[in-house]
Amino acid sequence: MKRRDFIKVTGLGAAGAAAIASPAIAQSLPEIKWRMTTSWPKSLDTLHGGAEMMAKMVSEATDNKFQIQTFAAGEIVPGLQVLDAVQNGTVEMGHTASYYYFGKDPTFTFGSSVPFGPNMRINQAWYLMGGGKEILNEFYKSYNVTSLLAGNTGCQMGGWFRKEINSVDDLNGLKFRIGGFAGRVMQKLGCVPQQLAGGDIYPALEKGTIDAAEWVGPYDDEKLGLFKVAPHYYFPGWWEGGPMLLAMINLEKWNALPKHYQKLLEQAGHFANNWMMAKYDSANPLALRKLIAGGAKLHPFPAPVMEASFKAAKELHAEVAASNPNFKKALESLTAYSGAGYSWFQVAEVGYDNFMARRSQS
Structure with a gap:
């Protein structure tokens, strides 16, 4: 049956046809x-x-x-x-x-x-x-x-630092803008953590109120202009995998x-x-290239800093879980789940990604 015949048979005029065209649920x-x-x-x-x-x-x-x-x-x-x-x-x-x-x-x-x-x-x-x-x-x-x-x-990235981080000792007394619970881990390594909203980071870094700051990654970090006042750009942001x-x-x-x-x-x-x-x-790949071309100095965190950070994080997790049942419940659930997840990732995904990352640079 043609549409015009359907309208005639059912007695629907223009208004009726429009009502059908508009989904009943929306009405x-x-x-x-x-x-x-x-x-x-x-x-x-x-x-x-x-x-x-x-x-x-x-x-x-x-x-x-x-x-x-x-x-x-x-x-x-x-x-x-x-x-x-x-x-x-x-x-x-x-x-x-x-x-x-x-x-x-x-x-x-x-x-x-x-x-x-x-x-x-x-x-x-x-x-x-x-x-x-x-x-x-x-x-x-x-x-x-x-x-x-x-x-x-x-x-995420590990943040912007005025001076190079060559050892754990270089973290001692460092006023570091770092979000959330990770600040307590850094505190164990001698840092003085500061929690600031995104829009407040650049002024604090520029004035010297803080010595270093992490935010997200190249695209957002470039927008905040952090590279202008702290040239050393570290990775990875182990607090935000x-x-x-x-x-x-x-x-x-x-x-x-x-x-x-x-x-x-x-x-x-x-x-x-x-x-x-x-x-x-x-957006991040292009932004990272622009930052490096503009003078940003890209560094991995030294292995001793990563190991010390990992040890401090695990100690803190255990300390908090011992007195906080909600934290303990979430920690045990996530730890078990991620352990199973990484047992799969290392079979195929990690090997493939590592191979492709090397080939893309050749």
């Missing part, structure tokens, strides 16, 4: 407006852009019935107060790094990346399929929030949300996560 969706604050300045278009991407996908999928307005760090609350704003209902949700709130409880570090934790893929697999999401959301419940995966930067970024959602608002909106938010978070990983993988 029944409730109109909801939320606000999402982030820990990122707008200049960091991959981190803040991930939050904007998540909001955009929700809006488009609901024909603008569910709108989420995004706000950069400082527009509603400072970048390190996102959790508080979501918890007390100032905003419905936030886009942040969970480890920023380790001062409330060290267990928060597992929502991003624990020092010497797994790489990006294993970390996210633990969250999605290894029980991590359930463990963390049970913990977050006491803060009146729940979480969704909403980004990952991949393995594959840090997740989460959408923190007020638990009462989440529970009141229609189920299909909950699923949309979850899928939008996955989209933003994949977009962010691809964006960093595309």
Whole structure:
């Protein structure tokens, strides 16, 4: 039957045809407006852009019935107060790094990346399929929030230093901007850790308030201009082998949300996560070449520094787990899962990547 004959038979005119063209589900969706604050300045278009991407996908999928307005760090609350704003209902949700709130409880570090934790893929697999999401959301419940995966930067860099780091002794007394729980590891090695939001790092480094700073990787670091005041660029950022970024959602608002909106938010978070990983993988190589051409001096952390850092991290993990059951539960789960993950990675992936990395330089 031709379309015009169908319209005649059913008695549908232009208005009826238009009603069919518009999905029935879109007509029944409730109109909801939320606000999402982030820990990122707008200049960091991959981190803040991930939050904007998540909001955009929700809006488009609901024909603008569910709108989420995004706000950069400082527009509603400072970048390190996102959790508080979501918890007390100032905003419905936030886009942040969970480890920023380790001062409330060290267990928060597992929502991003624990020092010497797994790489990006294993970390996210633990969250999605290894029980991590359930463990963390049970913990977050006491803060009146729940979480969704909403980004990952991949393995980060070790940061920018005014002077070279040749031994563990060079860390003694170093005022180092380092996020989250990793600062306590560095403290064991003599550093004086400082936690600063992204937009505050450059002024502190320029004024000499801090001696070194880590942020993310070449693309974002170039935007912050850190190479202008601290030329020595170290790798790897062992404290963030594959840090997740989460959408923190007020638990009462989440529970009141229609189920299909909950699923949309979850899928939008996955989209933003994949977009962010691809964006960093595309942008970091070019940015690193530009930084080196501009005078940045690239160094690996010396092996003794890596070994001392690993030892200090494991000591700290054991100390905290001994008195914090939530931390212990997450640590044991992640350790077991990542151990199994790396037993597979070293069979094929590591060997292949190492071979290809060597060949790409030949």
